[in-house]
Amino acid sequence: MTGAADGEAESGAESDAPELRIPRGTLLRSRVVSDVATTLSRALDRGLTGYATLVPQETLLLEGDARGVLTFADGVPVLAYNTVSDRGGPDALAELAVPGPYRVELYAVDDDGLAAAHETDALRVAPGAAATELADDPALADRTREAAPDERLADPEADDADAVAAFLADDDRIEAIREQARAEAAERADEWGLDEALADDGGGDADRRPGR
Amino acid sequence: MVEAFAVASGKGGTGKTTSTLALGMALADEHDVTVVDADTGMANLLFHAGLDDAAVTLHDLLVEGTATDVSAATYDRFGLSVVPCGTSLAGFEAAEPGRLRDVVAELASDTDVLLLDSPAALGSKSAVLPVVLADRVVVVVEPTIPALSDGLKVQEYARSYGTETAGVLFNKVRDDAADVAEQAERHFGGPVLASVPDSDVVREARRAGEPLLAHAPESDAAARYRRAAARLDVRDGDGDAVADRFRSAVVPDTP
Numbered sequence: 001m002t003g004a005a006d007g008e009a010e011s012g013a014e015s016d017a018p019e020l021r022i023p024r025g026t027l028l029r030s031r032v033v034s035d036v037a038t039t040l041s042r043a044l045d046r047g048l049t050g051y052a053t054l055v056p057q058e059t060l061l062l063e064g065d066a067r068g069v070l071t072f073a074d075g076v077p078v079l080a081y082n083t084v085s086d087r088g089g090p091d092a093l094a095e096l097a098v099p100g101p102y103r104v105e106l107y108a109v110d111d112d113g114l115a116a117a118h119e120t121d122a123l124r125v126a127p128g129a130a131a132t133e134l135a136d137d138p139a140l141a142d143r144t145r146e147a148a149p150d151e152r153l154a155d156p157e158a159d160d161a162d163a164v165a166a167f168l169a170d171d172d173r174i175e176a177i178r179e180q181a182r183a184e185a186a187e188r189a190d191e192w193g194l195d196e197a198l199a200d201d202g203g204g205d206a207d208r209r210p211g212r
Numbered sequence: 213m214v215e216a217f218a219v220a221s222g223k224g225g226t227g228k229t230t231s232t233l234a235l236g237m238a239l240a241d242e243h244d245v246t247v248v249d250a251d252t253g254m255a256n257l258l259f260h261a262g263l264d265d266a267a268v269t270l271h272d273l274l275v276e277g278t279a280t281d282v283s284a285a286t287y288d289r290f291g292l293s294v295v296p297c298g299t300s301l302a303g304f305e306a307a308e309p310g311r312l313r314d315v316v317a318e319l320a321s322d323t324d325v326l327l328l329d330s331p332a333a334l335g336s337k338s339a340v341l342p343v344v345l346a347d348r349v350v351v352v353v354e355p356t357i358p359a360l361s362d363g364l365k366v367q368e369y370a371r372s373y374g375t376e377t378a379g380v381l382f383n384k385v386r387d388d389a390a391d392v393a394e395q396a397e398r399h400f401g402g403p404v405l406a407s408v409p410d411s412d413v414v415r416e417a418r419r420a421g422e423p424l425l426a427h428a429p430e431s432d433a434a435a436r437y438r439r440a441a442a443r444l445d446v447r448d449g450d451g452d453a454v455a456d457r458f459r460s461a462v463v464p465d466t467p
Binding site for chain 2: 094097099132133136138160161163164165167168169174177178181182184185186188189192193194197198199
Protein backbone atom coordinates (compact mmCIF):
# COMPACT_ATOMS: atom_id res chain seq x y z
CA MET A 1 0.00 0.00 0.00
CA THR A 2 1.90 3.01 -1.19
CA GLY A 3 -0.06 5.65 0.61
CA ALA A 4 -0.14 4.37 4.16
CA ALA A 5 3.57 4.77 4.73
CA ASP A 6 3.36 8.35 3.54
CA GLY A 7 0.55 9.22 5.82
CA GLU A 8 -2.43 8.23 3.77
CA ALA A 9 -3.69 5.39 1.63
CA GLU A 10 -4.67 6.60 -1.73
CA SER A 11 -5.61 5.21 -5.03
CA GLY A 12 -7.59 5.92 -8.10
CA ALA A 13 -5.17 7.20 -10.71
CA GLU A 14 -7.87 6.86 -13.32
CA SER A 15 -10.27 9.73 -13.18
CA ASP A 16 -13.41 7.64 -12.80
CA ALA A 17 -11.97 5.06 -10.41
CA PRO A 18 -13.07 5.25 -6.81
CA GLU A 19 -10.48 6.74 -4.52
CA LEU A 20 -9.53 5.75 -1.01
CA ARG A 21 -7.95 8.47 1.12
CA ILE A 22 -7.55 7.71 4.77
CA PRO A 23 -5.40 9.15 7.55
CA ARG A 24 -2.47 7.04 8.66
CA GLY A 25 -3.71 6.75 12.25
CA THR A 26 -2.00 4.90 15.08
CA LEU A 27 -0.42 1.50 14.57
CA LEU A 28 -1.89 -0.96 17.08
CA ARG A 29 -0.43 -4.26 15.91
CA SER A 30 1.79 -5.66 13.22
CA ARG A 31 1.75 -9.42 12.84
CA VAL A 32 1.87 -12.34 10.49
CA VAL A 33 -1.36 -14.22 11.14
CA SER A 34 -2.31 -17.62 9.81
CA ASP A 35 -5.94 -16.71 10.06
CA VAL A 36 -7.44 -13.28 9.38
CA ALA A 37 -10.22 -14.13 11.84
CA THR A 38 -7.76 -13.16 14.58
CA THR A 39 -7.55 -9.63 13.20
CA LEU A 40 -11.24 -9.23 12.37
CA SER A 41 -12.25 -10.56 15.75
CA ARG A 42 -9.87 -8.17 17.53
CA ALA A 43 -11.23 -5.20 15.58
CA LEU A 44 -14.79 -6.23 16.33
CA ASP A 45 -14.24 -6.85 20.03
CA ARG A 46 -12.63 -3.48 20.62
CA GLY A 47 -15.14 -1.67 18.38
CA LEU A 48 -12.25 -0.36 16.31
CA THR A 49 -12.63 2.58 13.98
CA GLY A 50 -9.62 2.39 11.71
CA TYR A 51 -8.23 0.03 9.17
CA ALA A 52 -6.15 -3.07 8.56
CA THR A 53 -3.61 -3.59 5.82
CA LEU A 54 -3.53 -7.19 4.62
CA VAL A 55 -0.77 -8.71 2.54
CA PRO A 56 -1.37 -12.37 1.66
CA GLN A 57 1.86 -14.36 1.79
CA GLU A 58 0.63 -16.74 -0.88
CA THR A 59 -0.39 -15.27 -4.19
CA LEU A 60 -1.22 -18.51 -5.99
CA LEU A 61 0.12 -18.48 -9.50
CA LEU A 62 -1.22 -15.06 -10.29
CA GLU A 63 0.97 -12.23 -11.36
CA GLY A 64 1.43 -9.43 -8.91
CA ASP A 65 0.64 -9.32 -5.25
CA ALA A 66 -2.56 -8.44 -3.54
CA ARG A 67 -2.22 -5.77 -0.88
CA GLY A 68 -5.45 -4.95 0.80
CA VAL A 69 -6.90 -2.25 2.98
CA LEU A 70 -9.98 -3.03 5.01
CA THR A 71 -11.56 -0.19 6.97
CA PHE A 72 -13.71 -0.53 10.09
CA ALA A 73 -16.37 1.60 11.75
CA ASP A 74 -17.00 0.56 15.35
CA GLY A 75 -15.47 -2.85 14.66
CA VAL A 76 -17.50 -3.62 11.54
CA PRO A 77 -15.75 -3.76 8.12
CA VAL A 78 -16.90 -1.01 5.76
CA LEU A 79 -14.58 -0.68 2.75
CA ALA A 80 -12.18 -3.02 0.98
CA TYR A 81 -9.48 -1.97 -1.44
CA ASN A 82 -6.63 -3.73 -3.25
CA THR A 83 -3.83 -1.25 -3.85
CA VAL A 84 -2.18 -3.50 -6.46
CA SER A 85 -5.16 -3.95 -8.77
CA ASP A 86 -6.84 -0.66 -7.78
CA ARG A 87 -10.08 -2.55 -7.35
CA GLY A 88 -12.41 -1.96 -4.47
CA GLY A 89 -15.41 -3.44 -2.68
CA PRO A 90 -16.36 -7.08 -3.37
CA ASP A 91 -13.78 -7.35 -6.20
CA ALA A 92 -11.01 -6.48 -3.75
CA LEU A 93 -12.32 -8.94 -1.16
CA ALA A 94 -12.35 -11.69 -3.78
CA GLU A 95 -8.74 -10.93 -4.73
CA LEU A 96 -7.66 -10.98 -1.10
CA ALA A 97 -9.47 -14.25 -0.31
CA VAL A 98 -6.51 -16.61 -0.57
CA PRO A 99 -5.24 -19.15 1.96
CA GLY A 100 -3.15 -17.55 4.72
CA PRO A 101 -0.88 -16.50 6.22
CA TYR A 102 -1.23 -12.75 5.89
CA ARG A 103 0.96 -9.95 7.11
CA VAL A 104 -1.44 -7.66 8.93
CA GLU A 105 -1.14 -4.19 10.40
CA LEU A 106 -4.00 -2.75 12.38
CA TYR A 107 -4.42 1.02 12.77
CA ALA A 108 -6.79 3.16 14.83
CA VAL A 109 -8.08 6.39 13.30
CA ASP A 110 -9.95 9.22 15.02
CA ASP A 111 -13.71 8.79 14.83
CA ASP A 112 -14.30 11.36 12.11
CA GLY A 113 -11.10 10.56 10.21
CA LEU A 114 -12.79 7.93 8.10
CA ALA A 115 -16.20 9.54 7.75
CA ALA A 116 -15.50 10.97 4.29
CA ALA A 117 -13.89 7.77 2.98
CA HIS A 118 -16.80 5.71 4.24
CA GLU A 119 -19.10 7.63 1.92
CA THR A 120 -17.47 5.87 -1.05
CA ASP A 121 -20.23 3.44 -2.04
CA ALA A 122 -18.16 1.72 -4.71
CA LEU A 123 -15.65 0.40 -2.18
CA ARG A 124 -18.18 -0.81 0.36
CA VAL A 125 -18.53 -4.46 1.37
CA ALA A 126 -21.29 -6.24 3.28
CA PRO A 127 -20.62 -6.29 7.05
CA GLY A 128 -20.11 -10.07 7.31
CA ALA A 129 -18.36 -10.57 3.97
CA ALA A 130 -14.76 -10.25 5.19
CA ALA A 131 -15.32 -12.82 7.96
CA THR A 132 -16.92 -15.21 5.48
CA GLU A 133 -14.60 -14.82 2.51
CA LEU A 134 -11.24 -13.94 4.08
CA ALA A 135 -11.50 -15.77 7.38
CA ASP A 136 -13.92 -18.59 6.47
CA ASP A 137 -15.56 -18.07 9.85
CA PRO A 138 -19.38 -18.14 9.74
CA ALA A 139 -19.74 -17.57 13.49
CA LEU A 140 -17.61 -14.43 13.30
CA ALA A 141 -19.65 -13.29 10.29
CA ASP A 142 -22.84 -13.69 12.34
CA ARG A 143 -21.30 -11.78 15.24
CA THR A 144 -20.22 -9.00 12.89
CA ARG A 145 -23.68 -8.71 11.33
CA GLU A 146 -25.18 -8.51 14.82
CA ALA A 147 -22.89 -5.59 15.63
CA ALA A 148 -23.58 -3.77 12.36
CA PRO A 149 -25.99 -0.85 12.28
CA ASP A 150 -29.34 -1.58 10.65
CA GLU A 151 -28.70 0.68 7.68
CA ARG A 152 -25.57 -1.30 6.82
CA LEU A 153 -27.51 -4.57 6.83
CA ALA A 154 -30.18 -3.08 4.62
CA ASP A 155 -27.70 -1.59 2.16
CA PRO A 156 -28.76 -2.82 -1.30
CA GLU A 157 -25.31 -1.97 -2.69
CA ALA A 158 -23.51 -4.44 -0.41
CA ASP A 159 -24.55 -8.03 -0.77
CA ASP A 160 -22.75 -10.90 0.99
CA ALA A 161 -22.61 -12.83 -2.29
CA ASP A 162 -20.98 -10.06 -4.33
CA ALA A 163 -17.43 -11.15 -3.58
CA VAL A 164 -18.30 -14.75 -4.46
CA ALA A 165 -19.74 -13.56 -7.77
CA ALA A 166 -16.53 -11.59 -8.45
CA PHE A 167 -14.46 -14.67 -7.65
CA LEU A 168 -16.50 -16.87 -10.00
CA ALA A 169 -16.17 -14.33 -12.80
CA ASP A 170 -12.37 -14.37 -12.52
CA ASP A 171 -11.50 -17.18 -14.93
CA ASP A 172 -7.74 -16.65 -14.61
CA ARG A 173 -7.89 -17.03 -10.87
CA ILE A 174 -9.97 -20.19 -11.11
CA GLU A 175 -7.66 -21.69 -13.71
CA ALA A 176 -4.72 -20.90 -11.41
CA ILE A 177 -6.40 -22.77 -8.54
CA ARG A 178 -7.04 -25.74 -10.80
CA GLU A 179 -3.53 -25.82 -12.19
CA GLN A 180 -2.04 -25.65 -8.74
CA ALA A 181 -4.33 -28.46 -7.53
CA ARG A 182 -3.37 -30.67 -10.49
CA ALA A 183 0.33 -30.13 -9.83
CA GLU A 184 -0.13 -30.79 -6.11
CA ALA A 185 -2.18 -33.94 -6.77
CA ALA A 186 0.52 -35.36 -9.04
CA GLU A 187 3.28 -34.52 -6.58
CA ARG A 188 1.46 -36.08 -3.65
CA ALA A 189 0.44 -39.17 -5.62
CA ASP A 190 4.11 -39.81 -6.12
CA GLU A 191 4.79 -39.26 -2.43
CA TRP A 192 1.98 -41.64 -1.38
CA GLY A 193 2.76 -44.34 -3.93
CA LEU A 194 -0.51 -43.66 -5.74
CA ASP A 195 1.07 -42.48 -8.95
CA GLU A 196 0.04 -45.59 -10.84
CA ALA A 197 -3.58 -44.79 -10.00
CA LEU A 198 -3.32 -41.45 -11.76
CA ALA A 199 -5.18 -41.06 -15.01
CA ASP A 200 -2.65 -40.77 -17.82
CA ASP A 201 -3.95 -37.49 -19.10
CA GLY A 202 -4.43 -35.98 -15.68
CA GLY A 203 -8.17 -36.35 -15.83
CA GLY A 204 -11.17 -37.07 -17.87
CA ASP A 205 -10.61 -40.59 -19.09
CA ALA A 206 -12.17 -42.99 -16.66
CA ASP A 207 -11.10 -45.97 -18.76
CA ARG A 208 -7.55 -45.24 -17.82
CA ARG A 209 -8.18 -46.14 -14.24
CA PRO A 210 -6.30 -49.19 -13.00
CA GLY A 211 -8.28 -52.37 -13.15
CA ARG A 212 -10.49 -51.21 -15.98
CA MET B 213 -25.52 -52.66 -11.10
CA VAL B 214 -23.32 -50.45 -8.99
CA GLU B 215 -21.84 -47.03 -8.96
CA ALA B 216 -19.64 -45.64 -6.21
CA PHE B 217 -19.78 -41.94 -5.40
CA ALA B 218 -17.37 -40.07 -3.14
CA VAL B 219 -19.15 -37.22 -1.37
CA ALA B 220 -16.33 -34.75 -0.84
CA SER B 221 -15.63 -31.09 -0.17
CA GLY B 222 -12.02 -30.35 0.74
CA LYS B 223 -13.03 -28.33 3.79
CA GLY B 224 -14.98 -29.09 6.92
CA GLY B 225 -18.39 -27.85 7.88
CA THR B 226 -20.00 -27.91 4.44
CA GLY B 227 -22.49 -30.61 5.43
CA LYS B 228 -21.01 -33.66 3.71
CA THR B 229 -22.41 -36.17 6.15
CA THR B 230 -25.87 -34.63 6.15
CA SER B 231 -25.72 -34.64 2.35
CA THR B 232 -24.43 -38.22 2.11
CA LEU B 233 -27.28 -39.57 4.21
CA ALA B 234 -29.88 -37.39 2.51
CA LEU B 235 -28.77 -38.43 -0.98
CA GLY B 236 -28.60 -42.03 0.21
CA MET B 237 -32.14 -42.03 1.58
CA ALA B 238 -33.47 -40.34 -1.53
CA LEU B 239 -31.70 -42.85 -3.80
CA ALA B 240 -32.94 -45.73 -1.63
CA ASP B 241 -36.44 -45.29 -3.07
CA GLU B 242 -35.16 -46.93 -6.25
CA HIS B 243 -31.84 -48.54 -5.39
CA ASP B 244 -30.10 -50.62 -2.76
CA VAL B 245 -27.85 -48.03 -1.16
CA THR B 246 -24.83 -48.50 1.08
CA VAL B 247 -23.36 -45.51 2.90
CA VAL B 248 -19.80 -45.71 4.25
CA ASP B 249 -18.12 -43.26 6.62
CA ALA B 250 -14.78 -43.10 4.82
CA ASP B 251 -13.61 -40.19 6.98
CA THR B 252 -11.63 -42.50 9.23
CA GLY B 253 -9.89 -39.70 11.11
CA MET B 254 -12.90 -37.47 11.84
CA ALA B 255 -15.82 -39.86 11.69
CA ASN B 256 -19.25 -38.46 12.46
CA LEU B 257 -21.73 -40.39 10.36
CA LEU B 258 -22.52 -42.58 13.35
CA PHE B 259 -23.87 -39.55 15.24
CA HIS B 260 -26.07 -38.55 12.30
CA ALA B 261 -27.48 -42.06 11.93
CA GLY B 262 -28.17 -42.85 15.58
CA LEU B 263 -25.33 -45.38 15.67
CA ASP B 264 -23.30 -43.80 18.50
CA ASP B 265 -23.01 -47.14 20.28
CA ALA B 266 -22.21 -49.31 17.26
CA ALA B 267 -20.04 -52.15 18.58
CA VAL B 268 -18.21 -52.91 15.33
CA THR B 269 -17.23 -50.17 12.86
CA LEU B 270 -15.12 -49.60 9.78
CA HIS B 271 -12.09 -49.10 12.03
CA ASP B 272 -12.34 -52.77 13.02
CA LEU B 273 -12.37 -53.77 9.36
CA LEU B 274 -9.26 -51.75 8.59
CA VAL B 275 -7.01 -53.40 11.15
CA GLU B 276 -4.64 -55.93 9.72
CA GLY B 277 -4.92 -59.43 11.04
CA THR B 278 -8.51 -59.11 12.19
CA ALA B 279 -10.91 -61.46 10.47
CA THR B 280 -13.91 -59.23 11.09
CA ASP B 281 -16.66 -59.77 8.56
CA VAL B 282 -17.77 -56.67 6.67
CA SER B 283 -21.37 -57.55 7.48
CA ALA B 284 -20.60 -57.17 11.21
CA ALA B 285 -19.99 -53.46 10.64
CA THR B 286 -22.98 -52.98 8.33
CA TYR B 287 -26.17 -51.75 9.96
CA ASP B 288 -29.64 -51.48 8.41
CA ARG B 289 -30.92 -48.01 9.21
CA PHE B 290 -33.48 -45.77 7.53
CA GLY B 291 -33.73 -48.06 4.51
CA LEU B 292 -29.96 -47.94 3.97
CA SER B 293 -27.01 -50.18 4.69
CA VAL B 294 -24.79 -48.01 6.87
CA VAL B 295 -21.11 -48.69 7.62
CA PRO B 296 -20.15 -46.23 10.38
CA CYS B 297 -16.62 -45.48 11.47
CA GLY B 298 -15.42 -45.26 15.07
CA THR B 299 -14.12 -42.05 16.58
CA SER B 300 -11.26 -43.25 18.78
CA LEU B 301 -7.74 -42.14 18.04
CA ALA B 302 -6.49 -45.65 18.78
CA GLY B 303 -8.87 -47.04 16.17
CA PHE B 304 -7.66 -44.52 13.62
CA GLU B 305 -4.03 -45.21 14.34
CA ALA B 306 -4.46 -48.98 14.04
CA ALA B 307 -6.39 -48.69 10.78
CA GLU B 308 -4.64 -49.23 7.48
CA PRO B 309 -6.12 -46.98 4.84
CA GLY B 310 -5.18 -49.33 2.00
CA ARG B 311 -7.61 -51.91 3.36
CA LEU B 312 -10.50 -49.59 2.57
CA ARG B 313 -10.13 -50.83 -1.01
CA ASP B 314 -11.01 -54.39 0.02
CA VAL B 315 -13.92 -53.30 2.19
CA VAL B 316 -15.33 -51.17 -0.63
CA ALA B 317 -14.85 -54.03 -3.08
CA GLU B 318 -16.81 -56.39 -0.89
CA LEU B 319 -19.62 -53.88 -0.34
CA ALA B 320 -19.74 -53.11 -4.08
CA SER B 321 -20.54 -56.70 -4.94
CA ASP B 322 -23.79 -56.54 -3.02
CA THR B 323 -25.33 -53.10 -3.54
CA ASP B 324 -26.57 -50.72 -6.26
CA VAL B 325 -25.15 -47.44 -5.05
CA LEU B 326 -22.19 -46.86 -2.75
CA LEU B 327 -21.81 -43.45 -1.13
CA LEU B 328 -18.44 -42.74 0.49
CA ASP B 329 -18.61 -39.89 3.01
CA SER B 330 -15.10 -38.55 2.42
CA PRO B 331 -12.61 -36.69 4.63
CA ALA B 332 -12.58 -32.90 4.58
CA ALA B 333 -8.96 -32.78 3.55
CA LEU B 334 -6.57 -33.81 0.82
CA GLY B 335 -3.39 -33.96 2.84
CA SER B 336 -2.94 -37.71 3.31
CA LYS B 337 -3.33 -40.95 1.45
CA SER B 338 -6.29 -42.04 3.57
CA ALA B 339 -7.97 -38.71 2.82
CA VAL B 340 -7.76 -39.02 -0.97
CA LEU B 341 -8.48 -42.74 -1.16
CA PRO B 342 -12.29 -42.42 -1.42
CA VAL B 343 -11.86 -40.07 -4.36
CA VAL B 344 -9.36 -42.46 -5.96
CA LEU B 345 -11.68 -45.45 -5.57
CA ALA B 346 -15.01 -43.85 -6.52
CA ASP B 347 -16.50 -43.77 -10.01
CA ARG B 348 -17.63 -40.19 -9.64
CA VAL B 349 -17.49 -37.46 -7.03
CA VAL B 350 -20.27 -35.29 -5.62
CA VAL B 351 -18.68 -32.00 -4.55
CA VAL B 352 -20.41 -30.34 -1.59
CA VAL B 353 -19.75 -26.60 -1.26
CA GLU B 354 -21.05 -23.59 0.57
CA PRO B 355 -21.42 -20.45 -1.53
CA THR B 356 -18.23 -18.86 -0.18
CA ILE B 357 -14.83 -18.27 -1.79
CA PRO B 358 -12.92 -20.59 0.59
CA ALA B 359 -15.42 -23.42 0.07
CA LEU B 360 -15.56 -22.99 -3.70
CA SER B 361 -11.75 -22.86 -3.90
CA ASP B 362 -11.51 -26.10 -1.95
CA GLY B 363 -14.32 -27.66 -4.00
CA LEU B 364 -12.47 -26.87 -7.21
CA LYS B 365 -9.35 -28.37 -5.70
CA VAL B 366 -11.14 -31.61 -4.81
CA GLN B 367 -12.49 -31.79 -8.34
CA GLU B 368 -8.98 -31.52 -9.79
CA TYR B 369 -7.61 -34.15 -7.42
CA ALA B 370 -10.47 -36.46 -8.40
CA ARG B 371 -9.89 -35.85 -12.12
CA SER B 372 -6.22 -36.61 -11.66
CA TYR B 373 -7.31 -40.11 -10.65
CA GLY B 374 -9.83 -40.39 -13.48
CA THR B 375 -12.81 -39.70 -11.20
CA GLU B 376 -15.23 -37.32 -12.89
CA THR B 377 -17.65 -34.93 -11.21
CA ALA B 378 -21.23 -36.20 -10.89
CA GLY B 379 -22.43 -32.81 -9.73
CA VAL B 380 -22.08 -29.99 -7.25
CA LEU B 381 -24.30 -29.61 -4.25
CA PHE B 382 -24.64 -26.11 -2.82
CA ASN B 383 -25.33 -26.27 0.88
CA LYS B 384 -26.12 -23.72 3.62
CA VAL B 385 -27.28 -21.27 0.97
CA ARG B 386 -28.60 -17.94 2.25
CA ASP B 387 -31.18 -15.97 0.30
CA ASP B 388 -28.73 -13.55 -1.22
CA ALA B 389 -26.51 -16.30 -2.64
CA ALA B 390 -29.13 -17.89 -4.86
CA ASP B 391 -27.52 -16.74 -8.12
CA VAL B 392 -24.06 -17.95 -7.19
CA ALA B 393 -24.84 -21.61 -7.91
CA GLU B 394 -25.81 -20.82 -11.45
CA GLN B 395 -22.64 -18.83 -11.96
CA ALA B 396 -20.49 -21.61 -10.47
CA GLU B 397 -21.84 -24.40 -12.65
CA ARG B 398 -19.57 -23.67 -15.61
CA HIS B 399 -16.48 -24.25 -13.47
CA PHE B 400 -17.51 -27.73 -12.42
CA GLY B 401 -17.62 -30.86 -14.55
CA GLY B 402 -21.17 -31.69 -13.53
CA PRO B 403 -24.48 -29.95 -12.97
CA VAL B 404 -25.54 -28.12 -9.83
CA LEU B 405 -27.60 -30.86 -8.21
CA ALA B 406 -29.37 -28.55 -5.78
CA SER B 407 -29.08 -25.46 -3.62
CA VAL B 408 -30.02 -26.47 -0.12
CA PRO B 409 -30.96 -23.56 2.14
CA ASP B 410 -29.30 -22.84 5.46
CA SER B 411 -31.99 -23.99 7.89
CA ASP B 412 -32.60 -24.87 11.52
CA VAL B 413 -34.26 -28.12 10.55
CA VAL B 414 -30.89 -29.54 9.43
CA ARG B 415 -29.34 -28.70 12.79
CA GLU B 416 -32.33 -30.19 14.61
CA ALA B 417 -31.98 -33.45 12.67
CA ARG B 418 -28.32 -33.65 13.61
CA ARG B 419 -29.13 -33.08 17.28
CA ALA B 420 -31.81 -35.77 17.12
CA GLY B 421 -29.30 -38.25 15.64
CA GLU B 422 -31.49 -38.75 12.58
CA PRO B 423 -30.86 -38.18 8.89
CA LEU B 424 -32.68 -35.11 7.57
CA LEU B 425 -35.01 -37.15 5.36
CA ALA B 426 -36.15 -39.18 8.36
CA HIS B 427 -36.40 -36.24 10.75
CA ALA B 428 -38.11 -33.71 8.47
CA PRO B 429 -39.13 -35.45 5.24
CA GLU B 430 -41.53 -32.65 4.34
CA SER B 431 -38.98 -29.85 4.73
CA ASP B 432 -37.79 -27.72 1.84
CA ALA B 433 -34.23 -28.95 2.42
CA ALA B 434 -35.37 -32.59 2.16
CA ALA B 435 -37.24 -31.86 -1.07
CA ARG B 436 -34.11 -30.31 -2.56
CA TYR B 437 -32.00 -33.33 -1.64
CA ARG B 438 -34.55 -35.57 -3.35
CA ARG B 439 -34.28 -33.44 -6.47
CA ALA B 440 -30.48 -33.61 -6.25
CA ALA B 441 -30.60 -37.40 -6.02
CA ALA B 442 -32.89 -37.57 -9.07
CA ARG B 443 -30.33 -35.54 -11.02
CA LEU B 444 -27.49 -37.86 -10.10
CA ASP B 445 -28.50 -40.22 -12.87
CA VAL B 446 -26.97 -43.38 -11.41
CA ARG B 447 -25.25 -45.41 -14.10
CA ASP B 448 -25.76 -49.07 -14.65
CA GLY B 449 -22.67 -51.06 -14.04
CA ASP B 450 -21.67 -54.64 -13.46
CA GLY B 451 -21.32 -55.08 -9.71
CA ASP B 452 -18.77 -57.86 -10.02
CA ALA B 453 -16.70 -55.82 -12.45
CA VAL B 454 -16.70 -52.87 -10.08
CA ALA B 455 -15.74 -55.10 -7.19
CA ASP B 456 -12.88 -56.49 -9.27
CA ARG B 457 -11.80 -53.00 -10.15
CA PHE B 458 -11.60 -52.00 -6.51
CA ARG B 459 -9.69 -55.16 -5.66
CA SER B 460 -7.16 -54.55 -8.39
CA ALA B 461 -6.87 -50.81 -7.92
CA VAL B 462 -3.25 -49.90 -7.49
CA VAL B 463 -3.24 -48.91 -3.86
CA PRO B 464 -0.18 -49.85 -1.86
CA ASP B 465 -0.88 -51.53 1.43
CA THR B 466 1.46 -49.42 3.48
CA PRO B 467 1.19 -45.64 3.82
